[in-house]
Amino acid sequence: GIQVSLFIxxxxxxxxxxxxxxxxxxxLHTGAFALTTGEKHESEIERLREGADLGSSLGLQVNAGHGIHLENVKDLFxxxxxxxxxxxxxxxxxxxxIxxxxxxxxxxxxxxGYPQS
Structure with a gap:
């Protein structure tokens, strides 16, 4: 079968x-995370953390994407x-x-070093 993911x-x-x-x-859409800095950035990380925890608790495979790059990927660890x-x-x-x-x-x-789930 074909795997389908909802981008939300x-x-x-x-x-x-x-x-x-x-x-x-x-x-999970990480666009806002990718565009923010400082306290707003930390708030977006917390929002993603809560969403990932909820999705996982509901039995969903949770992925993330949009605007993730070399400089910000570690923030998602x-x-x-x-x-x-x-x-x-x-x-x-x-x-x-390159x-x-x-x-x-x-x-x-x-x-x-990413702690895979």
Whole structure:
């Protein structure tokens, strides 16, 4: 079968609705996280943390994506229960300059130490 993921905000009502309709997987939108700094950035991390915990408790596979790059990926290490990061745009755009293999290797190094759930 084909796996389907719902791309949603880290909001309780959206996460619960995904579980209610029988979704197996969600991707939490990290756009706001990627665009913020300081206290707002920490607030977005906490929002993602709460969403990932809720989704996991409802039996969903929880992924995250949008705007994740080399400089901010480590900020997501405190968000448990994330199974995958969708980072394709970063890899492709960086790969145009240094090659796709080198871009993937850079991201792998940046993600070393991620506590996989």
């Amino acid at each position: 905000d880290s909001e309780e009502d959206q996460i619960k609705a995904a579980a209610d309709i029988g979704a197996e997987m969600i991707e 405190s968000v448990k229960n994330l199974k995958e990061f969708n980072i394709g745009h970063t890899l492709i755009s960086r790969g145009l300059f 090659g796709i293999r080198a871009a993937v290797n850079e991201m792998k190094v940046a993600m070393q």
